[in-house]
Amino acid sequence: MIRIFITASASALAIAIAGLSAAEAQHAGHQAGHEGDEHAHEGETLAPTLHADIEAALREGGSLVVAEVNGMVCDFCATAMTKTFGRRDEVGAVHVDLDTKTLQLVIREGRTLDDAAIADLVTRSGYETVAIRRGTGA
Amino acid sequence: MRKSALAASCALLGAAAADARPVSYEGGWTVIGESDRESTALLTHYTPHHEWSLGYRTEWMRERDILFNGVQATHLVKRWFAPDSQGNLYAYAGAGVAEGIDDTPMDAEAAGFLGLMADWETRRWFVSYEARLSDMGEGGDAMQAARVGVAPYVGDFGDLHTWLMLEVDQRPERDEPVTVTPLVRFFKGPVLLELGYTPADDEPFASLIYRF
Numbered sequence: 542m543i544r545i546f547i548t549a550s551a552s553a554l555a556i557a558i559a560g561l562s563a564a565e566a567q568h569a570g571h572q573a574g575h576e577g578d579e580h581a582h583e584g585e586t587l588a589p590t591l592h593a594d595i596e597a598a599l600r601e602g603g604s605l606v607v608a609e610v611n612g613m614v615c616d617f618c619a620t621a622m623t624k625t626f627g628r629r630d631e632v633g634a635v636h637v638d639l640d641t642k643t644l645q646l647v648i649r650e651g652r653t654l655d656d657a658a659i660a661d662l663v664t665r666s667g668y669e670t671v672a673i674r675r676g677t678g679a
Numbered sequence: 680m681r682k683s684a685l686a687a688s689c690a691l692l693g694a695a696a697a698d699a700r701p702v703s704y705e706g707g708w709t710v711i712g713e714s715d716r717e718s719t720a721l722l723t724h725y726t727p728h729h730e731w732s733l734g735y736r737t738e739w740m741r742e743r744d745i746l747f748n749g750v751q752a753t754h755l756v757k758r759w760f761a762p763d764s765q766g767n768l769y770a771y772a773g774a775g776v777a778e779g780i781d782d783t784p785m786d787a788e789a790a791g792f793l794g795l796m797a798d799w800e801t802r803r804w805f806v807s808y809e810a811r812l813s814d815m816g817e818g819g820d821a822m823q824a825a826r827v828g829v830a831p832y833v834g835d836f837g838d839l840h841t842w843l844m845l846e847v848d849q850r851p852e853r854d855e856p857v858t859v860t861p862l863v864r865f866f867k868g869p870v871l872l873e874l875g876y877t878p879a880d881d882e883p884f885a886s887l888i889y890r891f
Contacts, residue, residue, distance in 0.1 A: 611762055614801055615800070615866065616837070616869070617703075617890055620890055621703065639835050639836050642762055665704065669760040
């Protein structure tokens with residue numbers, strides 16, 4: 542019985558892994574136009590809009606950093622980001638926008654957090670950095 | 680009495696076959712409680728590295744009245760990233776002691792388990808698979824389960840997310856080896872709650888995850 546079970550389990554797992562790889566290939570680089578809905582459809586990328594906490598921190602003199610992050614699909618992902626970055630003294634405010642797949646940070650005035658450090662913290666949160674933009678044009 | 684109280688506490692808290700997101704962010708703690716048709720368990724784990732978690736697990740096999748206590752390690756073998764999806768493959772193992780409770784004639788025995796989990800999800804769709812082999816002091820046992828889910832609407836961070844899911848599990852040693860469990864998942868911030876029902880065994884399903 543156990544042998545049959547193991548065989549069935551291995552087959553199911555192989556199918557699941559094949560599905561994961563296919564899904565990754567399908568989603569990589571896939572973007573479509575946005576039609577004005579409140580939330581992004583799968584595959585869409587919206588222009589980031591700044592959260593109120595981010596705007597408030599910017600008014601206090603901080604600098605804006607926006608990181609595009611892969612794999613953020615749920616509130617646990619966002620919680621991981623906000624907890625990890627919220628612990629840093631350099632970070633005045635942090636917000637995750639699941640629609641735009643972005644991590645928004647405000648670096649406190651007079652403090653720095655370079656791209657490598659941000660990418661490392663994203664990795665420690667369990668995710669993958671695609672791009673990092675800085676300044677008002679971010 | 681003490682053991683019964685512990686098992687009852689476990690049931691009230693809900694508790695856990697290793698389930699959704701068994702590895703957290705570095706420095707994060709997670710409490711997972713789950714009660715399914717077979718057992719009621721509680722797993723509290725800490726994530727020292729983003730590919731590992733270590734925790735303490737208590738599991739009550741209700742029909743056999745066996746209580747397991749031990750440690751569990753979970754390894755994130757691989758994570759697949761895409762802009763709109765995430766896939767994960769986990770391996771886990773646990774070791775500890777199992778003993779009979781409520782007059783069950785079983786002395787403390789060495790016990791353990793190992794398993795694999797895979798999942799893939801977008802903000803709209805979810806699929807997962809888990810297989811576990813265990814020896815709770817009475818010889819080998821096995822289970823496997825697969826789940827599909829869909830979110831009727833897509834919310835942003837902090838919204839209340841709702842998922843409709845269907846789980847099929849196989850437990851070869853049970854009178855009903857294969858059952859289907861429809862369930863609803865509610866997800867908001869660091870809290871995830873699942874409620875369901877297994878008609879074939881007339882058993883409720885409940886799961887609660889809190890991440891901090």
